[in-house]
Amino acid sequence: MQYVIVGLGGQGILFSSKVLGQIALSRGERVLGSEVHGMAQRGGSVISHFKIGSYHSPLVRAGEADLLLAFEQGEGFRNLHFLRDGGMLVVNVHQKEALENERLRSYLDSRRIGVRAIEGYEILKKEMGGRFLFLNVLILGALSATVEGGVSYDEVKQAVAELSPERFRTENLKVLALGHEALQG
Amino acid sequence: MLSKRQILLGNEAIARGIVESGCAVATAYPGTPSSEILPAVAAYADELGTKTAVEWGINEKVAFEVAVAASFAGQRACAVMKQVGMNVAADGIMSVAQFDMAGGFLLVVADDPGPHSSQTEQDTRFFSMFAKLPCFDPSSAEEAKRMVFDAFDLSERHRIIAVLRPSVRVDHCRQDVELGDVLDVPNRAEFKKDPKRWVCLPAHVRLSHPRLNAKIDAIAEEFESAFDSYNYEVPASSKPKLAVIAGGVSFSIVMDILKAMGRTDVAVLKIGTPFPLPVRKVEDFIARHDNVLMLEETYPVMEMQLPDRTKIKGRWNGFVPRAGELLPEIIEGLLCRALGEERPSRSDEALKAALQELKVTPKPPALCPGCPHRASYFAIHKALPAAIHPSDIGCYTLGINQKMVDSVICMGASVSQGSGFFLAHHVDGKEQPVVSAIGDSTFFHMGVPGLINAVYNRHAFVLAILDNRLTAMTGGQSHPGIGEKLRKGDEGVAVDIVSLIKGCGVRHVEVIPAYDVTAGAQAVRKAWQFARENRTPSVVVFRHPCMLLRPRQDRISVTVDREKCVGCRYCITNFNCPGLVFDDEAGKARIDERFCVSCGVCRFVCPHGAIVAVGGEEA
Ligand SMILES: Cc1ncc(C[n+]2csc(CCOP(=O)(O)OP(=O)(O)O)c2C)c(N)n1
Numbered sequence: 183m184q185y186v187i188v189g190l191g192g193q194g195i196l197f198s199s200k201v202l203g204q205i206a207l208s209r210g211e212r213v214l215g216s217e218v219h220g221m222a223q224r225g226g227s228v229i230s231h232f233k234i235g236s237y238h239s240p241l242v243r244a245g246e247a248d249l250l251l252a253f254e255q256g257e258g259f260r261n262l263h264f265l266r267d268g269g270m271l272v273v274n275v276h277q278k279e280a281l282e283n284e285r286l287r288s289y290l291d292s293r294r295i296g297v298r299a300i301e302g303y304e305i306l307k308k309e310m311g312g313r314f315l316f317l318n319v320l321i322l323g324a325l326s327a328t329v330e331g332g333v334s335y336d337e338v339k340q341a342v343a344e345l346s347p348e349r350f351r352t353e354n355l356k357v358l359a360l361g362h363e364a365l366q367g
Numbered sequence: 368m369l370s371k372r373q374i375l376l377g378n379e380a381i382a383r384g385i386v387e388s389g390c391a392v393a394t395a396y397p398g399t400p401s402s403e404i405l406p407a408v409a410a411y412a413d414e415l416g417t418k419t420a421v422e423w424g425i426n427e428k429v430a431f432e433v434a435v436a437a438s439f440a441g442q443r444a445c446a447v448m449k450q451v452g453m454n455v456a457a458d459g460i461m462s463v464a465q466f467d468m469a470g471g472f473l474l475v476v477a478d479d480p481g482p483h484s485s486q487t488e489q490d491t492r493f494f495s496m497f498a499k500l501p502c503f504d505p506s507s508a509e510e511a512k513r514m515v516f517d518a519f520d521l522s523e524r525h526r527i528i529a530v531l532r533p534s535v536r537v538d539h540c541r542q543d544v545e546l547g548d549v550l551d552v553p554n555r556a557e558f559k560k561d562p563k564r565w566v567c568l569p570a571h572v573r574l575s576h577p578r579l580n581a582k583i584d585a586i587a588e589e590f591e592s593a594f595d596s597y598n599y600e601v602p603a604s605s606k607p608k609l610a611v612i613a614g615g616v617s618f619s620i621v622m623d624i625l626k627a628m629g630r631t632d633v634a635v636l637k638i639g640t641p642f643p644l645p646v647r648k649v650e651d652f653i654a655r656h657d658n659v660l661m662l663e664e665t666y667p668v669m670e671m672q673l674p675d676r677t678k679i680k681g682r683w684n685g686f687v688p689r690a691g692e693l694l695p696e697i698i699e700g701l702l703c704r705a706l707g708e709e710r711p712s713r714s715d716e717a718l719k720a721a722l723q724e725l726k727v728t729p730k731p732p733a734l735c736p737g738c739p740h741r742a743s744y745f746a747i748h749k750a751l752p753a754a755i756h757p758s759d760i761g762c763y764t765l766g767i768n769q770k771m772v773d774s775v776i777c778m779g780a781s782v783s784q785g786s787g788f789f790l791a792h793h794v795d796g797k798e799q800p801v802v803s804a805i806g807d808s809t810f811f812h813m814g815v816p817g818l819i820n821a822v823y824n825r826h827a828f829v830l831a832i833l834d835n836r837l838t839a840m841t842g843g844q845s846h847p848g849i850g851e852k853l854r855k856g857d858e859g860v861a862v863d864i865v866s867l868i869k870g871c872g873v874r875h876v877e878v879i880p881a882y883d884v885t886a887g888a889q890a891v892r893k894a895w896q897f898a899r900e901n902r903t904p905s906v907v908v909f910r911h912p913c914m915l916l917r918p919r920q921d922r923i924s925v926t927v928d929r930e931k932c933v934g935c936r937y938c939i940t941n942f943n944c945p946g947l948v949f950d951d952e953a954g955k956a957r958i959d960e961r962f963c964v965s966c967g968v969c970r971f972v973c974p975h976g977a978i979v980a981v982g983g984e985e986a
């Protein structure tokens with residue numbers, strides 16, 4: 183299973199590969215991933231690669247990713263070439279009209295790419311008083327509600343609980359549930 | 368302890384190897400992609416209860432010299448830096464390369480092909496060749512950790528510095544790695560005085576250079592046969608159409624691509640010890656194949672060591688691009704081209720068109736919302752709009768988005784460039800305001816000599832020290848101005864930056880809270896006046912903690928008054944906060960609540976008073 187996780191520096195995308203890693207390790211599977219640290223982290227486009235299974239290189243080749251997890255819709259669209267045909271995009275949207283764009287739709291259809299969108303900022307505004315730092319956990323909740331995501335809600339929940347700092351644990355689990363519910367059914 | 372596996376960052380795996388190897392003194396200066404190594408050394412040393420001294424050096428030269436002297440005294444020691452840090456430490460490295468070392472010494476230098484976060488794309492394997500030092504080039508985190516042990520061992524047996532050069536994809540990969548116990552090494556501090564050995568007099572070098580050559584020859588022999596776990600062949604299972612020689616992460620990428628393509632007709636030779644190259648091993652492989660592709664990052668270092676390159680498709684003859692990171696997509700293309708096959712087409716023209724329509728572009732890095740540097744730059748701009756702005760390396764290089772960065776060379780050079788810009792105009796009899804900007808960590812690193820030089824030679828310019836109380840760009844490390852140390856219970860002393868500036872001979876210094884742009888602008892004007900009247904450098908220290916420190920500060924929610932905003936874009940051009948965006952449809956600025964952190968500084972930016980606190984201006 184190969185994941186590509188994209189977003190902007192400061193959105194906390196490193197946490198999601200930690201969670202995926204924790205899950206894979208508890209299943210006894212090998213993991214390999216690649217992260218961005220340094221200059222690019224300052225608000226710019228960032229990308230993490232994450233592979234579960236038997237691989238040598240930490241990088242996902244374009245056209246090979248099973249799942250693209252996007253914290254920001256623009257970054258998600260920009261990196262669609264990483265997905266294999268039939269892959270899945272799980273994306274946080276702040277202007278969901280973009281999903282109706284015809285060219286985008288026809289590209290997605292031609293490559294049989296599925297899309298699951300969550301309006302993360304809206305949910306966090308309504309439920310968490312606009313504390314957007316919870317975005318990363320919210321999106322993990324959305325991922326766990328997506329069959330193609332390859333991880334179950336229980337697995338994610340356990341990993342998030344283990345990896346959360348004490349003072350954020352309760353709220354993180356609450357937000358995780360919000361993300362999961364938003365894309366359930 | 369039972370062996371156990373844990374998911375580690377490549378840099379953590381290297382750190383774990385350093386501690387398990389019984390390293391007694393470890394130093395570093397931060398620099399992407401190496402920065403996470405030293406803090407992890409400290410954390411493992413705490414966890415495993417070793418006595419290892421773990422310290423940030425003021426710069427790479429000092430860090431190297433501190434650690435290397437510990438190894439003269441018999442201890443295992445290591446210094447860690449990024450590739451350009453090796454330029455700074457080079458003077459010492461070149462000397463000590465020729466020494467007959469006592470304790471094992473490991474030099475970890477992280478490379479950044481791409482580059483992602485560096486001012487050059489230089490290759491440490493090449494530098495190792497220049498210094499005649501053996502170099503290990505890991506292909507994975509797990510291998511990097513193993514190499515640490517072998518590097519210490521090799522260093523001790525041949526009494527030579529050993530170099531480990533992980534590249535960014537190894538440093539920042541995450542992989543499950545096996546943890547072990549601390550080796551019980553016999554090294555103790557017992558310095559044996561021997562001037563022939565420890566003093567680099569020319570007379571001694573006449574003996575030590577030939578000795579170094581002999582060491583490298585002996586190590587080359589070992590690399591031919593004794594390091595098969597780093598240098599090995601992955602044969603093709605059918606008749607090979609192509610043979611690939613690869614090192615570092617390029618090897619790993621090739622292996623994944625071949626597997627995904629289901630290819631059985633490509634033979635691979637992996638080389639983990641690029642200098643000195645096991646030449647016979649490579650030549651034997653080449654002799655057995657007709658079509659040979661060589662993949663290495665970023666210079667043709669292995670290739671250059673081969674007497675006969677005629678068969679090789681590589682960086683030397685331009686078959687492989689002569690610059691840039693070898694990403695999987697690039698390697699895929701090279702493999703197909705070397706095989707003489709069409710690359711499976713993946714046309715993304717339709718996607719490109721959609722992105723254009725949706726106006727989606729990559730987002731370049733920017734200073735964080737609330738970053739004090741943005742406010743400091745704005746104050747400088749207000750004070751002296753016609754000034755020249757030499758700047759330096761750090762988060763504040765991103766002041767380029769505010770058009771406040773005119774030239775950057777390397778760490779510390781903003782100060783010396785201030786001198787140069789002064790002199791260029793001075794010899795023409797012109798007075799040109801110059802405001803150099805430098806971060807606190809960079810000032811300690813290499814800014815101080817430039818400042819003393821400017822005082823001595825009487826150069827009139829303003830030096831703005833952007834003191835955000837840490838080394839931010841590389842993730843928030845301590846430095847001499849902070850005084851914190853890495854190991855638990857190990858306390859340092861903070862060096863007062865203002866006393867230091869005065870001690871350099873500077874006669875005008877002012878410290879300003881960075882968010883106060885009015886006071887900042889006034890201070891810069893005053894400092895420039897003092898500088899030109901007295902023909903001397905003057906200093907303004909802008910102080911406010913970096914957002915990484917999550918400072919406790921007033922939250923001032925702001926909004927753009929749509930009536931007052933005239934749509935001039937002044938705030939976007941000169942202030943450039945991610946929390947402030949231009950609404951093209953409305954033709955007005957607005958706050959993007961996804962990114963605004965309510966620092967309130969932008970209220971002082973709009974010339975039309977359109978950016979205001981929510982609910983009116985407070986008292
Ligand atoms: C010789 C060298 N060593 C290390 C680095 C990595 N590096 C880039 S900026 C920087 C320091 C930044 O700290 P500071 O000057 O305090 O500025 P800040 O990022 O905090 O704004 C470092 C260590 C480098 N570019 N060159």
Ligand code: SF4
Nearest residue numbers: 735738762839913914
């Ligand atoms: S990390 Fe600190 S110094 Fe760097 S941009 Fe953010 S606030 Fe500014």
Ligand code: SF4
Nearest residue numbers: 944946963964967969
């Ligand atoms: S208050 Fe203004 S300057 Fe501060 S973060 Fe928000 S938009 Fe940026």
